[in-house]
Amino acid sequence: EIVMTQTPATLSVSPGERATLSCRASQSVSSNLAWYQHKPGQAPRLLFYGASIRAAGIPARFSGSGSGTEFTLTISSLQSEDLAIYYCQQYNNWPRGLTFGGGTKVEIK
Amino acid sequence: EVQLVETGGGLIQPGGSLRLSCAASGFIVSTNYMSWVRQTPGKGLEWVSIIYSGGSAYYADSVNGRVTISRDISKNTVYLQMKSLRAEDTAIYYCARGKDPTYFDFWGQGTLVTVSS
Secondary structure, three states: OOOEEEEOOEEEEOOOOOEEEEEEEOOOOOOOEEEEEEOOOOOOEEEEEOOOEEOOOOOOOEEEEEEOOEEEEEEOOOOHHHOEEEEEEEOOOOOOOOEEOOOEEEEEO | OOEEEEEOOEEEOOOOOEEEEEEEEOOOHHHOEEEEEEEEOOOEEEEEEEEOOOOOEEEOOOOOOOEEEEEEHHHOEEEEEEOOOOHHHOEEEEEEEEOEOOEOOEEOOOEEEEEOO
């Protein structure tokens, strides 16, 4: 099973500042990676697939990058509504399973 | 408007059975990939099962043989039948849609399943 590790577990960022979230795969997943945003009390929302392809309706302040084993989700200018837990998910070895990272909680400082 | 509404969760004793439902609106489930993903306190998010538009189904190793995914086209609803439930099946179960079988472009808000005596 491919293990996805997200760091840090919690990230405190001031409004307007940049937030950088990391996701590492235990083996290469090429660009077969998605990012999700999960706000309290809401359904998770797809942010990116293919590591860097922005999903419909996602603001431009969000960007995804990386390939292989190292991936980054960047929020260029954090807004209060970005308070959420962010998850990465690999899908490189489908149908042998899909795996998620443990999440990074973004807090507003 | 695309909407997924999960129902059927609750408190169930170990060894029991439960059927979860996911009612979809705003799109047709039979032309999409429909999955169940669960969130547990200990393991985070875990993919559980998927049903393809053609009807093929796949399951995570952790639930294989104990769950069955199905759909009712007339009701535009997807189901997850679970049996031989264990404490470790306690989770919020989300229904999710995919235009691709490998990631999920729309999720419901989930239904809580608690397995406990």
